[in-house]
Amino acid sequence: MSVTTGSAAPGGVSARGYLICLLGVVWREGLRFLHQRGRFLSALVRPLVWLFIFAAGFRATLGVSIIPPYETYILYEVYIAPGLIAMIQLFNGLQSSLSMVYDREVGAMRILLVSPYPRWFLLVSKLVAGIAVSLLQVYAFLLVAYFWDVQPDNPIGYLTVLPALVLTGFMLGAMGLAMSSVFKQLENFASVMNFVIFPMFFASSALYPLWRVQQASEPLYAICRFNPFTHAVELIRFALYGQVEWTSLTVVLCCSAVFLGAAVFAYDPSVGLTGRRGGPDAAR
Numbered sequence: 001m002s003v004t005t006g007s008a009a010p011g012g013v014s015a016r017g018y019l020i021c022l023l024g025v026v027w028r029e030g031l032r033f034l035h036q037r038g039r040f041l042s043a044l045v046r047p048l049v050w051l052f053i054f055a056a057g058f059r060a061t062l063g064v065s066i067i068p069p070y071e072t073y074i075l076y077e078v079y080i081a082p083g084l085i086a087m088i089q090l091f092n093g094l095q096s097s098l099s100m101v102y103d104r105e106v107g108a109m110r111i112l113l114v115s116p117y118p119r120w121f122l123l124v125s126k127l128v129a130g131i132a133v134s135l136l137q138v139y140a141f142l143l144v145a146y147f148w149d150v151q152p153d154n155p156i157g158y159l160t161v162l163p164a165l166v167l168t169g170f171m172l173g174a175m176g177l178a179m180s181s182v183f184k185q186l187e188n189f190a191s192v193m194n195f196v197i198f199p200m201f202f203a204s205s206a207l208y209p210l211w212r213v214q215q216a217s218e219p220l221y222a223i224c225r226f227n228p229f230t231h232a233v234e235l236i237r238f239a240l241y242g243q244v245e246w247t248s249l250t251v252v253l254c255c256s257a258v259f260l261g262a263a264v265f266a267y268d269p270s271v272g273l274t275g276r277r278g279g280p281d282a283a284r
Helices: 015-035 037-058 076-106 108-112 119-147 157-180 186-202 210-216 218-226 228-239 246-266
Strands: none
Touching: 015 119, 037 076, 037 119, 076 119, 076 157, 076 186, 076 228, 119 157, 119 246, 157 228, 157 246, 186 228, 210 218, 228 246
8 A cells, every 4th residue: 555645755655645544543443432332331431430439438438638739638539530530541542452453363454564554653553543532531531520529620630631641541552552462362362451450450549549558568559659550640640730740751651662662563573473473464
């Protein structure tokens, strides 16, 4: 596949061709999301159950003291909201990667993987498409949470959190893509998802402040501190209040680079894992 109009880019594909490819991948992912209404409902129901039932039940026993970025005592529902947002992105990133397993074997991505487009560009396009879908889910959750009186102090927080959502969505999506390169069947990847999602979610600051975790267990506290998901949650938490948590920002950027690098390596037909298993790369 090549496009002759516009300035030619390396590999015989023009800049316009790259744009068309990117928009096509994003558009296809959006259509898939719109047709899978159950996916949208499950993405909302899961965090809302935690917000309405779990948080309400533990409000009296798990009060949150004044910790940055909060300037006053807050309800437990307000504290866990950033963690639930990150959970939406975590599930979406892995579900998007789950579809990659299918597309890579018999879907449209099988054709793109043997096209002149670089692997890194195709993977980044897939990540951009997943981020766009996750943003729809997150803002739908924030809309419902608003009527539950779970909102930032300033409405501008809904805008300042957008860059954090893009970065965390990129990191979690890249992690899912790196994982998807190891599996050839949907069943195998789906079973492993549970071993990734729940440990990352529970061993983080999504549900409890880290100082509470430290009081309970020093080893668990260390695990939470090194968990990339913790830093995704904290980046979102501070961004909702118009602040930057620089340590979390650094960790998210570094992990994004590592996960994307691992995914690009794994999908490289000459040295990666997909070519060795006789997938679409074997035809190149």
